[in-house]
């Protein structure tokens with residue numbers, strides 16, 4: 001019997017519709033962090049249409065987009081909802097940003113009151129509307145310490161009693177009164193930290209990769225290559241700079 | 250009313266002089282004049298005989314406005330225009346202050362104004378443009394406008410204000426059918442500019458138009474162009490111009506006039522800017538339009554401040570690349586002939602969210618000598634993942650600049666600095682250059 005290929009597979013959902021603001025950078029970062037440590041990665045892009053063998057995916061990423069793109073992605077997401085729920089139940093890590101996070105939730109209430117059913121991967125609901133917040137975003141995560149990025153949203157997220165990425169230090173977060181940001185429980189991470197969130201927060205990237213690897217029993221050959229150490233040092237400075245004087249509109 | 254105008258002009262001018270002496274040109278004088286006489290801008294503009302041409306879009310506004318003004322001047326008209334970047338109401342008012350008589354009269358036949366897309370709706374109400382030229386909708390300052398669809402809606406309102414002429418870029422996903430998205434007017438002529446497919450597709454990142462989702466009634470490139478870029482050779486382009494008065498759709502190629510024009514620098518985006526300016530001039534001037542005057546005007550045009558500008562520092566030429574938005578940075582990187590030997594980058598909070606650097610192809614660079622500004626570390630992370638070596642990161646702009654300028658002259662080409670608007674202004678000041686007048690940063 002041939003040995004199982006030692007490759008990590010990342011499923012990138014709707015890169016064409018949902019990839020606002022450099023978010024596909026997250027996929028590149030996951031790939032490079034694994035490959036530089038000696039574990040090859042295959043990225044599978046799915047933009048709708050003929051169904052893929054979703055079961056191969058070790059890690060799932062879905063990004064954000066304008067409301068117009070969110071509405072177009074909605075039926076496409078619903079069409080694969082059972083597959084995605086299966087992947088989630090089976091412990092594959094998910095990173096879902098903005099509109100993608102909303103679509104993988106239970107329900108989205110649009111500004112005009114219309115309600116969209118979500119894929120039901122994340123036990124959350126979203127309500128569009130309210131004042132848009134745009135600016136630096138600083139969150140204190142119990143697991144990772146300071147997490148920084150950019151917030152640009154005109155919606156609220158209700159995560160019920162579930163775990164979150166962390167407590168908002170600067171910015172708004174899920175609710176009208178700043179409190180907590182996103183959703184993070186077990187293998188599911190969703191947030192409105194836009195753009196390449198993993199660039200400034202390599203700890204998040206490694207945590208997703210570790211969850212994916214341990215499910216498959218995949219090993220790195222070099223856990224801390226020099227190239228990554230120097231990038232992570234730069235990212236530490238980037239977090240420090242943003243957290244020291246965050247700004248918003 | 251007249252006394253109030255005079256007061257506005259005099260006080261505004263005094264403030265302008267004071268602001269200049271302090272070394273800071275700005276929109277402040279215009280702001281004060283508008284406070285004293287809120288109708289100052291609207292009334293002065295309304296008195297211009299040939300009316301207003303408004304130029305807007307995400308990228309290339311300053312270059313194109315400059316080109317169009319030069320073309321119209323070459324046809325013998327007196328043009329009032331706003332300086333690069335002075336595209337908000339207060340910036341336009343500041344520019345007016347330097348040209349009106351004390352009673353508020355302006356000696357100009359026509360106004361050619363670059364307007365900020367975010368203020369487009371308000372400016373369209375104030376300025377009542379006869380003609381509107383729209384260049385493109387690119388992923389520009391998303392933190393400001395959030396979504397390309399919103400920018401499209403704002404530009405749609407500007408387009409709807411045009412009474413006589415509407416000129417659109419047919420290569421843009423949003424503009425190709427904008428005329429069908431807005432209420433029509435019998436008095437309005439709609440015309441398009443574009444490029445032959447081989448040139449448009451061949452530009453390494455196309456024309457960098459924002460993605461459009463949802464229903465469209467036309468495919469980019471599908472509309473007949475009044476002015477078309479048919480050849481491009483370095484910083485020279487050939488434009489084919491459809492005769493005035495012929496319906497654009499059924500013109501055979503032989504009837505078109507081909508002219509060669511000089512561009513501010515290499516790049517298809519500059520060729521499209523030139524085509525847009527020529528198409529707008531053709532629309533505005535009608536029978537008075539002479540294609541050969543387009544060539545003459547563009548030949549003598551100075552490079553617009555800050556785009557591909559060469560600064561002379563201690564006898565050495567330094568090329569400035571403005572990083573205004575993702576599209577402009579990409580197009581400018583694409584137009585570099587070889588990887589520059591010495592590159593410096595400075596970006597601060599004037600670019601609040603540089604996330605889009607993950608969408609940019611930086612393969613035109615093979616290393617970066619120095620990065621500064623508050624976003625420096627985020628760029629350093631990006632270059633790390635790209636495997637592009639970064640020699641030094643220093644958030645102290647003066648120190649970083651000093652270190653870069655101390656490098657020996659490159660063996661070929663010149664030092665290149667990639668700067669956002671705010672850092673460009675700061676670095677010019679550090680180097681002892683005069684600041685830009687006009688204010689209201691783009």
Ligand SMILES: [Zn+2]
Nearest residue numbers: 098099152153
């Ligand atoms: Zn959002």
